[in-house]
Amino acid sequence: MTVYEGTSATRPDRRFGRAARRHVDLLTNSGSLMGTTVVTSVLGFAYWWVAARAFPADVVGSASAAVSALTLVGTLSMFGMGTLLISELPRLPDPARRWNFIVTCLLVATTAAAAGGLIYVGLARFAIPGLRHSIGSWPMTLMLLLGVVVTATTLVLDDGLLGLMSGPLQLLRNTYFALIKLALLGALAFVPLAVGPGHLLATWVAGALLSVLLLTLSLRRRGLSAAVRPDRSMLRGRLVQALEHNALNLALFVPRTVQPLVVAAVISPAATAAFYTMYMIFSFVTMLPNNLATTLFAAAAGNMTALRAKVRMALLLSVGLGVPASVVLALVARPVMGLFGPDYANLAGTALSILALTYSALLFRPLYFAIARVRGRVPRASVFAVIAGLAELGAAWYGGSHDGLTGLALWLAGVWVLQGLYTAPAVLGVALRRPDAWKHAAGRHRA
Incomplete structure (x- = not known):
């Protein structure tokens, strides 16, 4: 290899291209x-x-x-x-x-x-x-x-x-x-x-x-x-595993489904409409780590040695694409909500900015659950999901009853930051672990 070829091979765009080809299943x-x-x-x-x-x-x-x-x-x-x-x-x-x-x-x-x-x-x-x-x-x-x-x-x-x-x-x-x-x-x-x-x-x-x-x-x-x-x-031999996954799915699904009902109960129907719209917009940003986590689970299931590389790629995309998008959303939140009417901007413009700024903490959560599924630690993840879901509902209830959607967003953001502090070490531990150490851990898992 010539000096020029060796230098070209280390260029960031070439490294990313090789990584993209290795993880075409995850990306596709x-x-x-x-x-x-x-x-x-x-x-x-x-x-x-x-x-x-x-x-x-x-x-x-x-x-x-x-x-x-x-x-x-x-x-x-x-x-x-x-x-x-x-x-x-x-x-x-x-x-x-x-x-x-x-x-x-x-x-x-x-x-x-x-x-x-x-x-x-x-x-x-x-x-x-x-x-x-x-x-x-x-x-x-x-x-x-x-x-x-x-x-x-x-x-x-x-x-x-x-x-x-x-x-x-x-x-x-x-x-x-x-x-x-x-x-x-x-x-x-x-x-x-x-x-x-x-x-x-x-x-x-x-x-x-x-x-x-x-x-x-x-x-x-x-x-x-x-x-x-x-x-x-x-x-x-698989029904117990299915029930474990179902318990985790319900623990993740139910609290997010109940949140609009909490808003309707403690604030107003108008605030519920603004909250639903705000959450729909915010979901377009969070769908990146959520979908990457789902695909990560599918790509790494049964192949724990591939988990580290898949997690690193998912983190790279979630941070590289999602963080800039969340910052932009935080800056233009009020005009975006204003597209649905002045009441939407007044009720939820500030709240959407607050939620958008929590993306950096929230992106670790779906990856944490995907890793738990791959490593066979679903019951432990379900316990955390239940606690996190109850905390989110409690934060929405308390914040919404005291300061409307802005208070709800502040308390909800606090809960999400705590979840990020809890889940980030587990995700980063997998992403940064040495390959030989991970192979040793995978052998213990298979045993």
Whole structure:
């Protein structure tokens, strides 16, 4: 090698290029997840915009409540199957066995979703009158049950595709879903009949079903056999692991879902709308470490020696891209919120700036949970997630009741900084550990 060649090989852009080629799986699949977020957000906004323009407000309100219900119940009904697929698929070398395992987990999720949907319908119809508008007439109720099952199934299927490191396929399915439901909604606006919430819900469920059908046709063209069948024996010894992952998923999912209810309880409905919008904007920044962490888990599952390099790349991207974006968001937070109206800027402009400045601490949290999953320390991570979730809800309640959304953001930011101080040493310890020491640790883990 000449002096010039040796010098060129050490240039930062060349080093980064080599690193990108080594971690193409991480970059491709995390990019697909971010693409899914962008596509579903943009086309989802278009869907509800068309609905609001074309149909009465009470119809759209009941349909949106039903969609929220099927999304919540479907997510809870995954029963840890999606995370189990991400964890176990890399350990199965036979492609046919991988698809047998995916179909088996889909069957479990479908069964759990059917049971969860029936429980929700029973509660909504007979025990909680305030939820009756989300189930409507009996035809709409049946459509809601089907939607719960389809939602759980598609979410598990997406995780299975990620476990196969086929992120572009889950992006394709979600793009099909977003486009089809929007097209069906547009067609519904020209149908000469009295449109009810059940019709809007039908466009959502039909879009999900057709997206799975189109994805199946794509997979068949790629060589997927029609003879793939579930194999319940593949769940032996894995159900406990699935329950552990499900407990962690719930500990992470529930507190973030409950936060808007806390805002509504202690501040006002107007503040709830501003908080929801603020959090949606902030989520576009935090989706980078979140999606990288999900892909990190898929890429490093069953291969602990690859964990260190994947964590370093995820940290590099989260810091190099996310930190500048969060600083910019903190500076322009008030004008951005002002795009939704002056009340939004007054209520949440300062709060969004505060949350944006906590990104540097918050980026370690999703990587910490991904590392815990890879290293088989899910129960310990679940305990931390429960404590962290309760602290977030307590901070939101106390801060919001004393100083509105600004107080809520300050107290929430304090909790997030403490979480960063707790999770950063674990993440940095993996990223900075010497390769030989990590191989020794991996050997102990396998033993």
